Amino acid sequence: MAVVIFVLVLWYGGLFFQSFFLHRYAAHQVFTMSKTMERITFVLTWVFQGSSYLSAYGYGVMHRMHHAYTDTEKDPHSPSFDANVFAMMWRTKTIYQDINKQRVAVEDRFTKNVPQWKSFDAFASSRFSRLLWITAYILFFVFFVTAWWQWLLLPITFLMAPIHGVIINWFGHIYGYVNYKMKNTSKNLFRFDFLMMGEGYHNNHHKHASSANFGVRWYEIDITYLIIRLLDIFGVIQLKPVTIKK
Template identity: 85%
Template sequence: MSKTVERITFILTWIFQGSSYLSAYGYGIMHRMHHAYTDTEKDPHSPSYDANMFAMMWKTKTIYQDINKQRIEVDQRFTKNVPQWKSFDKFASSRFSRLLWIAGYILIFALFATAWWQWLLLPITFMMAPIHGVIINWFGHIYGYVNFKMKNTSKNLFRFDFLMMGEGYHNNHHKYASSPNFGVKWYEIDITYLIIKVLNAFGVIKLKPIRIKD
């Protein structure tokens, strides 16, 4: 995508992720590390080396922050072409920004909640990124089915992934890590890939052809 579209995407990410904002730079690098070191001691998040999902997410948070704030040295192969907007990330990841979003969520619930039990959903709005991380990086390596036998524990969570918009096809993604389409079987519809195709058709982004090797 162009630099302008890239910056717009950063801003839209902040708007839609809100208090759960994750830097494309920090998480992009960590995701590459996860693929390079899957289910080893160097994996930033692996059920094979973490006692429980809470320990895994705390470890993930620590590594993410160390990468994003450049407190650790990262191999150049993980940083190549990863987008970065330091000044915006500093604001979007700040405590002020997160508290601002949390205050906004509370206000929305105060205005529109019609029953007491609806307030039980409020913490979910605060913690969407960690919840998503647990679903994919914990449960996606424990439960589900596999299309490809690999030297890791990755699994596909759903046959039609409506919940994670395609990211639940985790086994497929580990097999073809460079493919933007996580679906392989006819029933594995990757909703995010369909959005990518639409954006490509309108010229918002340019979808490069990918050569997949078995």
């Protein structure tokens, strides 16, 4: 039971910081926070994403490119231009690393105000850091596994962030329903997004990219947004006002 709880904590903890910090803050800047809070969130993202830590800068720039070039050849990840999910993952990884290591020229519109902490990212993204987390995960499993099938969960802990990305960027452009007809394949995966904490409302998000709330219909409850609202109420962050056009 401890192993299952551990994996769930990593799943939802890593997912929250990917959605809250990397996606809604770094890429779309739907709210602001102090520099101190930003640094704290960098560290918390590393703690919960662990071996699959993603840089706010690399993610933020790449995600802005995804919105600008959705379902075209310039899209960093699209089922429309990748033969299979593994080909998409490899291309995404390559583009992400090229951006992070500044091996490619990137337009200013994609980099403007994207948070970056180079020294911390260098450590958190290092092979040493990733191997440290992987070792910690293995040791946890060694001490707390109570059934053979629980070992099947171990690879998920290693690749949590890429798995989250695949669910949205591959399946979220193939399966689901749409609230808005658009010139891309984005879809809402679930009526109530219990699995991805609101990230599954992908069609809504592509329509209203500047909105902190990815839910539109009454039943589309965005759990990450509810947490964001609480953080705003307590003054931890400051939500930006946005007008949703129907």
